[in-house]
Amino acid sequence: MSSILTPSTPRRATVVTLSELAGVAPSTVTRALKGDTRISQKTRDLILGLAKEHGYMPNALARTLSSGKSGLYGLVLGPAENPFYTELLHEATRQAEKLGFRLLIIHAGAGPIEDTTAQALIQYQVDGCIISSAILSSKAADICAQNNVPLVMVNRVALSHGCFVTCDNRAGGAEIARLLIARGRRRFGLVYTTSTSSTSREREEGFVAELEQAGFTLSHRFDGHSNYDGGFEAGREIAGLPADQRPDSVFALSDIMAMGVLDALRLASVDVPGEILVAGFDGVAASARPIYDLTTIQQPLSLMIQRAFELLQARTLDPNLPDELIAMRGKLVVRGSTGRA
């Protein structure tokens, strides 16, 4: 309404504006707005009415300045070519919305996090930060520590500072190993990744340890570069081997790589699961597509994010809480890519 009367940049209503309109003090307006009980019904109604009428919106940034809490969480996202991070983004956004927080995108992509990125966290006074996958330089971590910004890593473990929430990657890797062994497989291929990610290293360790426990060993290793193309390339190499030298089962450390493997095998007319069994890890939505029908370890993403927020919120209230390290067991989802028992 008012914008029609004042064509040139109408000023937004503020607490002071409203207080003048209502003939009360600014503090009274604040109280009425946040539902403070000790305030007369009459003035409250008056103020609430004025607020609505003038389309009042609190300035969250000003609030931060005086209250110290910004309601902002930083989000550092891994390379979203991997749908796992896409799903993580969705889930985090959904939950943040419900909790009344906002997410500041700090980084998205494969590269490491620059120091300037960490600085943005400080400058925007985030109440905490969720870091998935990407690598935080130790200097950046120091910056956060010095400025009391709580950190929670999701799907990777923390170096020296910060909480983390992960899947029990070792147990998941072991479970895949047991499944493949139970299916009578003896020549095990692994599509790994050289990224410094703790996550994939743990999955590999769990897998290999379980194999060795059963008296077996890895027969092939392929670098899948943590992405589809890397998986695809691995699949091509496998298909290119003479049939009697191929692995009879392949564990790709993430679904996105497994998808690449499956597509390459399909193009080469190698039958899955007839000739080779394939398993992945993560449980992204695409793994359930009929074309992939991929056996995988499903991460409890929603719960992981929920815990991450809880850790963050707790540390916003009490910065001196010690770091907590949470691991959740993933769920084995057996699908067609590993055949029938």
Added chain:
Amino acid sequence: MSSILTPSTPRRATVVTLSELAGVAPSTVTRALKGDTRISQKTRDLILGLAKEHGYMPNALARTLSSGKSGLYGLVLGPAENPFYTELLHEATRQAEKLGFRLLIIHAGAGPIEDTTAQALIQYQVDGCIISSAILSSKAADICAQNNVPLVMVNRVALSHGCFVTCDNRAGGAEIARLLIARGRRRFGLVYTTSTSSTSREREEGFVAELEQAGFTLSHRFDGHSNYDGGFEAGREIAGLPADQRPDSVFALSDIMAMGVLDALRLASVDVPGEILVAGFDGVAASARPIYDLTTIQQPLSLMIQRAFELLQARTLDPNLPDELIAMRGKLVVRGSTGRA
């Protein structure tokens, strides 16, 4: 360093802190920090030295309060199951980082944007907002208009208020039609979507208009629901038709749906491009995977985002600029899914 000496929540250095340390006025510190020229080399060095020594970080929120610019842009993301939005997120993040802006995730997903979402934009004083795909209620749009928040839609057109940057969807649809016709096709299938998205409607119109111009008409229509599963379902329906009643070519209005179509056809052993040609729209990275090898219209995403930021920045400086409506021509990328000439 100082944090070691003061274990209990060390206070961050501020402009005032530094000014006291240096024995100058706060305004002098501000000037030195932002590289104002008219300041003596000596004081500048002194102040810069102190700033570094004490790990000073400007408080971006306080800055907003007094300068009016937050350096924050809102980002409303469509359902990121569609890799197009994932790529958009990446590109926007990358460019924002380079420009010194931060992105506030306002929404991600299929649902419409609630009014509370629009409120968040106002409350966090964003300098502008990029909206991709999702639907902004007209009330939400009003809220933005009333509060002078510049809006730029990417990949969809604006209702009544706001700029937009899109692909020339009609021209793209027409180009696909010409290609299919040139390949000798006569029975044209369309995988459309009922979402209110202007984008897909335009693509469809361009496609159909070009067909009719050449004396042809659509023979089949399938609702693909804008996602993979919908495309897959459409593909199954197509494969389920008697061979002589199937379309001999299919245009899916987005790559993600086309991928579903291709997978369904493959599972049903329908040969592409032998029996049916398939084309998509968007040019997402996955369309280039050998398994899909999908002919598509490639949107100039990077440039689109760049323009979007430019529009936003210009309107931050001058809120009275009229809305600008930019369309860019996409590039036809011919791949194997439409066969050889």
Added chain:
DNA sequence: TTGAAAGCGTTACCAA
């Protein structure tokens, strides 16, 4: 139940 005033960290403006 309400008011007054100080303070959050930064910038901008007017003086000196």
Added chain:
DNA sequence: TTGGTAACGCTTTCAA
């Protein structure tokens, strides 16, 4: 070249 001070919008504490 620098200083002083008000202002941004909100919260909080202390008084009334």
